[in-house]
Amino acid sequence: MATQGFLARLGGKTKQIIATVVSAGAADAGKIGALGADGRWDMSTMPLGIGANTTQAAASEAIDAGKFINFWNNAGVFSMRLADNSNGRQADGFVNSAVASGAVGTAYPLDGTNANLTGLTVGARYWLGTAGGVIAAPLDEADAGNVNKVSQGLGVAKSATELVTDDEGYVIL
Known part of the structure; x- marks a missing residue:
């Protein structure tokens, strides 16, 4: 054009x-x-302070588009890795584009729309799963197998590919 x-x-x-x-x-x-x-x-x-609310961070592992990420201190380097309910890594945001391990990528905060997912049901709530993914049911806090896992609501599906995220916080079971 x-x-x-x-x-x-x-x-x-x-x-x-x-x-x-x-x-x-x-x-x-x-x-x-x-x-x-x-x-x-x-x-x-754009004027300073106006623009997308994003955070740049080094990826300490390969991260696919649409995955939820966890920020962490990797030997003094502000980094991101896959969020995971099984190992205490709460979701701090998500990526819209894949990021190679060692590369710097752009993370979007929760309270936005992650439009890079698949298989969602419109209107259904989703929670943090493993390896940066989502699950359709919350973890059962009464199940002894869920001790020390992260229970974190992520949001509501707008379409089969879009999750309108919330920053609800998380609980370690």
Whole structure:
């Protein structure tokens, strides 16, 4: 898609000016902006403090798109790994794109929509499962086999692929 432009009088002559899609900062002050190919403003054109609420972290293991993650201190490095109800790793957020082990990825906080899941039932509630996944029933707190597991509600399915997440907190059973 070609970026739209406009005509302006500069130095007594009519010139075509192309709108700015990506800002270089102060050098682009006073220019007119344009939406990118995705129909959205590029983050470089937004004021400080405005934009997606995300956190960058190094992945200490491979993480697939849509998986729920746990933040942790990996030898002094702020990192993320798969959240897992079986080993005390509560969900702190999720990823929209796969992240290779050792790479830095973007994590989204709970209270957003994870649109990279499959097999959900509209209107059903989901809880943290193992390996960054979700389960359709909460853990039974009376079951001795669930001692020291994380019980954490994650949200309600909007569609077969979208989970509107909540930040309800978690309980160690």
